[in-house]
Amino acid sequence: MAPILPSVLAAAIPLAAWARTASAAQPSGDEAGRIAEIGWVLFVGGAVIFIAVAAVMALALHGPPRARRLLAKPALIVAAGIAFPVIALTALLLYVLSPVPSLARHGAMPAARIEVTGELWWWRVRYLDPAGNVLFETANDIRIPAGLPVEFLLKSGNVIHSFWIPDLAGKLDMIPGRVNRLRVLARTPGVFRGQCAEYCGAQHARMMFDVEALPPERFDAWLQTQRQPARAAGPELLQGERIFQRACAQCHAVRGTPAAGTLGPDLTHLGSRPTLAAGVLPNNVGALAGWIAGSQHIKPGNGMPSFDQWPGEDLRAVARYLESLK
The missing domain is CATH 1.10.287 (Helix Hairpins)
Structure with missing residues (x-):
C-alpha cells in the first residue's frame, strides 16, 4: 500500500487550485x-x-x-x-x-426535473422525464440549462442532509420519507459548487457536488449523451473490464454491460465527471487508481472498501477502463 500513497497525494494536490469557493454574496441565480x-x-x-x-x-x-x-x-x-x-x-x-416573483408561484414549467438523493456520503442524481420516469442516473455531477427553470426533487434514504448551492439558491433539507422540491434558475452559464449543509456523519465536509449551467443546446446534447449506454471496451481495455465485472459489478452499474449494482454510484459515464468521491479528488487515471486502492484512507467510513491487495497492473487496468467511460 505504501507505494500507492504518494500517487494519491500527488493526484490530490491540484485539487486546491481546482476548487472554487461558493459564495452566497455573489449570486448567479x-x-x-x-x-x-x-x-x-x-x-x-x-x-x-x-x-x-x-x-x-x-x-x-x-x-x-x-x-x-x-x-x-x-x-x-x-x-x-x-x-x-x-x-x-x-x-x-x-x-x-413581502411576496416576490417566484418560478413556482407563476407556474413556470421546469426545463428539467432532477431527483437528488443524499447518500453516505455522496449524491445520487437521476434525471426524470415529464411523467417522472428515470432517464438516466449519475452521481455528484449535475448539469442544468442556463436561463431556464429547473426543479430538484430532494430525498434521503438514511439521515437528514441539506442540499445547498450558495450561488444559485438557498439550502433545503433532505428528510427521510419526504420529498422536498426546490426551483433553481441559473442566469448565466458557469460552474457552481454545492455542499451538504446539514451534519450527516464523519464525512459530511467531504460531501460536495458540481452544478454546471450549460447553454440550452449544449445541455440537450449532454442529455442525449448521458442516456446512451457505455461504449464497448476496446482490446486494450478488456483486462480492466473483466476485473471490474468480477469485483465491482455487485455495487456499481455500467449501462450496456452486465454490471447492474445499485448500492454505489452509477459509473456509466464516469470518465466525463469532473471529480471523484463527491468532490474529494480530481478525475484522472492516477486518482482513480488511488481511490480504488485506498478509498478508506482517503475518505474513511465510506461504503466502498479499499482494494489495496490488488497488484499495480490490475489497478491501472481498471482505472484506465473507468477513465474511458465518457
Whole structure:
C-alpha cells in the first residue's frame, strides 16, 4: 500500500487550485439573488441602527450638558427605546416576508426535473422525464440549462442532509420519507459548487457536488449523451473490464454491460465527471487508481472498501477502463 500513497497525494494536490469557493454574496441565480438582497438590506439596516445607537450613547456620556438633559427626557426614552425598535423591526420583517416573483408561484414549467438523493456520503442524481420516469442516473455531477427553470426533487434514504448551492439558491433539507422540491434558475452559464449543509456523519465536509449551467443546446446534447449506454471496451481495455465485472459489478452499474449494482454510484459515464468521491479528488487515471486502492484512507467510513491487495497492473487496468467511460 505504501507505494500507492504518494500517487494519491500527488493526484490530490491540484485539487486546491481546482476548487472554487461558493459564495452566497455573489449570486448567479434568481433565488440566490433574492437571498443576497435580503441579507444586504438587513446588514445595512443593522449597521445604520448600530451607528445611531453608538452616537446617542457617546452623546449621553460625553456630550454637552444641554444635550444630555434632552436625552434624559422620558418621552425621548420611550420613543427611542420602544417606538423606534418596533417600527424598524416591523418594517424589516414586512420587507423580508413581502411576496416576490417566484418560478413556482407563476407556474413556470421546469426545463428539467432532477431527483437528488443524499447518500453516505455522496449524491445520487437521476434525471426524470415529464411523467417522472428515470432517464438516466449519475452521481455528484449535475448539469442544468442556463436561463431556464429547473426543479430538484430532494430525498434521503438514511439521515437528514441539506442540499445547498450558495450561488444559485438557498439550502433545503433532505428528510427521510419526504420529498422536498426546490426551483433553481441559473442566469448565466458557469460552474457552481454545492455542499451538504446539514451534519450527516464523519464525512459530511467531504460531501460536495458540481452544478454546471450549460447553454440550452449544449445541455440537450449532454442529455442525449448521458442516456446512451457505455461504449464497448476496446482490446486494450478488456483486462480492466473483466476485473471490474468480477469485483465491482455487485455495487456499481455500467449501462450496456452486465454490471447492474445499485448500492454505489452509477459509473456509466464516469470518465466525463469532473471529480471523484463527491468532490474529494480530481478525475484522472492516477486518482482513480488511488481511490480504488485506498478509498478508506482517503475518505474513511465510506461504503466502498479499499482494494489495496490488488497488484499495480490490475489497478491501472481498471482505472484506465473507468477513465474511458465518457
